[in-house]
Amino acid sequence: MRKQLILRLLTFGLWSGLAIVQTAYAQFGGPPGGGPGGPGGFGQDNGRKKAEFTGVADDTPKGNGKIAGVLVDSTSGKPVEFATIALMNVKTNKPVDGTTSDAKGAFTLAKLAPGEYRLQYSFIGYKTRDSKSFTIAKGTDINLGSVKLPADVRMLGEVVVTGNAALIEEKVDRLVFNADKDMTAKGGDASDVLKRVPMLSVDLDGNVSLRGSSNIRVLINNKPSTIVAASVADALKQIPADMIKTVEVITSPSAKYDAEGAAGIINIVTKKNTLHGLTLNVDAGAGLRASNLGLNGSYRQGKLGITLGGFGRAMYNHASSTLDQTTTFGGQSVRTSQAGTAFDKPVFGQYTLGFDYDLAKNQSLSANVRYGTRNFVQQQQQLTSTFSDNVLQSITDRDVNRKDLSNSVDMNLDYVRTFKPQQEWSISTQYSRTGLTNNFFADLLNTSTGALTGRQQNLNNNTNQEITIQSDYQTPIRKNQLLEFGGKAIMRQVDSRYQYLVSGSSGELAVDQTNPPGSLNYSQNIGAGYISYTYVTPSKYTFKVGTRYEHTGITATANENTPLNIPDYSNLVPSINVSKGLKGGTTLKAGYNRRIQRPGLQQLNPNVNAANPLTISKGNPNLSPELTDNAEVSLSTTIKKTYLNASVFGRLTNNAITQVRIPGDTAQGFAAGSIITTFQNIGVQRTVGTNIFFNTNLTSKWSLNGGLDGYYMYMQGTTQGTDGKTQLIDNSGISIGGRLMSQLQLDKGWSAQVFSFFRGPSPQLQGTMGSFYMYSLGVRKDLASKRGSIGLAAENFAGNGVTMRTTLNSPTLTQVNVNHLYNANLKVTFTYRIGKMTFEENRRKSRSVSNDDVKGEGGGDGGGQPQAAPAGGGRPK
Known part of the structure; x- marks a missing residue:
């Protein structure tokens, strides 16, 4: 009888909101x-x-x-x-x-x-x-x-030492990586930390994928940011590794979360002030590829807490690449080869101001302002040879300056009221705005004399703005049941304006008539509501069922007054999560959810980026959202001192947003033999895979953790055939990756760590993304009274850098792109804490806005293919 009631409960939870609660009262009565x-x-x-x-x-x-x-x-x-x-x-x-x-x-x-x-x-x-x-x-x-x-606290003078948490922990609905236990990432940024997290993969350009899909959403303290919507890779470089406390990987989100995409959510939790008094933390580092300086202060007295922080990081790195590609268009076959070198000089900064205040014993208010800046400058040298029927037609030499600049502001105000444990109401507001500049300036030179023969310039300015209001309420029912519901409104505005300028040998720039100026104005309004119900049985089954409804309205115009007919759409996305505690600390979990993923700014932006005339990129403002059905089963257990977790997952995505490559048309002003990378909604994408990872203590001071993951992906879509007509293509393949990390605590405050990671080739709709690997070794010495530490770390120090080889194939093109990143690094890190700190009782934190519905710039076809810009257009880590 009880099984029948539970089955009815699950069914109702998918489609009928509050009817769940009525059923619970009527059927169970407690x-x-x-x-x-x-x-x-x-x-x-x-x-x-x-x-x-x-x-x-x-x-x-x-x-x-x-x-x-x-x-x-x-x-x-x-x-x-x-x-x-x-x-x-x-x-x-x-x-x-x-x-x-x-x-x-x-x-x-x-x-x-x-x-x-x-x-x-x-x-x-x-x-x-x-x-x-x-x-x-x-x-x-x-x-x-x-x-x-109470925590296991030992007081040594003014220093507080608490019991160590495991490097990797599993919660009921997420995997938690305790980043503050990782010493080799110090002096780096968030992308350095994410490389170490099970189930995640970070490529040489900083693009993040989860279980083979870049269709993820990255949150910072459960908050979104417009800079993340524009570029996940760039946003991660603005977050210092030293300020990250944990990274949470949520592979089966409940209805409470925005209906984000196929793979799930990555939530980066930064260190928060839970202390009483005045403190100042200094974090500094110097290395062959990057140097950083961070200052973070906090003050807490009585009901008021204030934090102020600043972080800056300057990077410098050399890279090279070779490119060999053949295109067939209009009955003509053209082969081009290119050799390039680059020098990257990015600078990133972040400044934060926040406060929280206890209005009453059960009410709190918090506010935060975050300003981020990015100044990515790259100098490239490109030498390109063009052949027709194996006969050399031309050689061009280009000196290119790329500038990707941005500034972002996030402001939020949050209020929460707690009525009793597990019963609370919150309201959250957020304003987020990012300004993006993506320009390049190129000198065309005579290959023999070096004289100037012409110039090109692309100016592209973008803004991405969001205003969000949401309210959430949760309350317990009959001791072993929990009801959650809420609503949300997001008002999003994207604006992009671009133009091309060209000149002859005189150097005077004028508007390029073959590539006229343009603009995109894109407004998106989203209204959402959800309900989630959790029920725990006496036999240790936990059922969490829910559903979320979202309506999206879009108004878009191109070139100021040309309307784009993008229809509104509504979606109902259910979710089910079930867990069962078994004997011996073993837990079995299963989950299903359906998700919607909207295109991001870089996927919509129609600007033609031809910093490299052979590998051109542009967005597609007519993209539709993609829908994904996601299911997984996992088992975790502890055997003596070893924690094991194994999971099997499957994804079915319709209308998947992915990168598609077509030959450039010389009649439209593109170079002969060029390839244009854009985004389209392909037909279908199916993925099945598994993850296995472990964490063990070899001794009381020596730990080892690592894992393997693999997936099989099948993709089917359309591309341009040799006759110019649409042609159906498909591709499939297997990708395997893994990581291994070991930490050793030595006497007198010394400690050491080694880390390694690899990712095998990944399938894409039109080819295969190359394999890559990373490794590092670090040592650290705690200073007197553990007020600070000094460390030394080396990355990719053997050999001559990291090489990634990517191949593309379709009826109209072939490409082999080899990127070589000279990313060997040696760095010294230093941290010191000033001020006296004492623990105080828990302060209730307000909830905050969490927009996780927008797809990042990755292609979603095997982890996001980095642009094939020569010289690794790749951004150093």
Whole structure:
């Protein structure tokens, strides 16, 4: 009977919002099994699990007494998951029963015999705590409420040392990588950290993919940013690695999240001030490829907390590339070869100001302003030879200056009110704006004399603006059920203006008549509502079902007054997540969700970027959203000191947004033999794969973690045939990757770490993206009283850099692009903390806006193909 009710509950959850709650009340009338939870908590009868408690006899006396509560971290206030709760007999001082806390920190012990007991709470990284003794009589029902578990703190003068968390942790709905445990990433940026996270892949250009798909959304402290919408790779370089606390990978998001794309969400959580007093942190580094300086101060007194920070990073790197391609267009076959070198000189900065204030005991207000800047300058030398029927037709020499500049502002104001544990209401607002400049200036030179023969210039200015308002409410129902619902409105505005200028040998620039100026004005308004329902059974099943409805309205014009007929669309996206706790700490999870993904700014922007005339890129303002059905099953367990996780996943994407390459038409002003990379909605994309990773402690001071992942991808779409007509093509392939990291704690404050990563070739609709690898070695010495540290790290130090070879094939073109990045690096890092810090009780943080519906600039066909600009157009890490 209960199985039938659960099945009905799941069915209703997909399609009928509040009907779930009505069904829960009508059918259950309270939690089956009578397992009460804490006040407003989310308790469950976790069962006895006697096998997990030494000394618990199988003949434990039975009764009808009950006790329940919720374990929370005494500092952060977050639930303490999977902690051990032992029921101790006061007279014998031996455990007679026990359980573990669930994902919400809740625990329940039922069927207790009369007697005098106490509870003992224990978990790694926390002090073992004993409750006061209490008496269980016939029918006793004790509700402990929230039980605070203090961290394992040892005070050495003014320095606070807490118990170490594992480098990789698994939560019920996400994987957590504790980045502050990673020493070799210090002095780097967020892309350096993401390389180390299981299931993620970061290529040489900084493009991020999850399980083989670049169709992801990157959030910063659960907040979006317009600079991320424009370019994930560039946004990551504005976030210093030293300020990242954790990276959360959510592969099966619930209905509460925006209906983001195929793979999932990456949430970067930065270090927050949980201390009392005045502090100043200094982070500095110097290396062969980059130098950085960061200053972060904080002040907290009473109800008010203020933070102020600044970070700057200057980079410098050399690269080279070779390009060999053949195109067939209009019955003519042209082969071109190109050799290039480049010198990259990017500068990134970030400045933040934030405050939070407790309006009352159960109300808080927070506000933040973030300003980011990017100044990416690249100098290129391009020598290009063009052949027809294997006869040399021309040689061109170009000296190119590329400038990709941006500035972004994010401002948010958030309010939250807590009525009781698990019951709260929040309202969040955010304004985000990014200005982008993507220009290049090229001198065309005589290959023999070096004299100027002509000039080209492309001016492209873009703005991306978002205003967001959202409200969320959650409340517990009958102790073991949780209801969440909310609404959201996003008003998005994209504006792009571009023009081409050319000149002869005189050097005087004028508008290029074959490539006239243009513009794109793109308005997108989104209204969304969701409902999510969670139900925990006494047998440790957790069901989370929900649905989200989104309506998108679009108004777009090209060249100021030419309307683009892009229809409005509405989508209903359901989600189901089920987990089951098994014996021995093993957890089995399964999930299904459907997602929608809208095109991003760079995919829409119609500007023709011909910084390299052989590899031209432009967006497509007529792109439609893509829809993905996503399913996965995972199993995690702990065997002695080793944590293992294995998962199998599948994706089916219709109308997938991907990169498509076609030959350039000389009649439209493109160079002979050129290839244009644009974006289209291809027909279908299917992916199945698996992830396996582990984390083990070889000794108390030596840890090892790593994993393998692989996927098979099939793609089918259309491209241009040799006769100029549309032709159906398909491609498929397997990609395998892996990583391995080891950390060693030595005496006298010394520690060491080694890291390695590889990614095999990845299939694309029209070819294969090349393989690549990375590795690093680092040592660190803590200074006196652990107020700071000094470290030395080396990256890709053997050999002569990293090479990636990419091949493209279709009926009209072939291309072999080899990028060589001279990215060997040696860096020294230094950190120091000034100020006295003491822990204070948990401060309730406001929720914040989280827009995760826009697709990044990657192609979604195997991890995002980097542009084939010579000299690695690649951006150094």
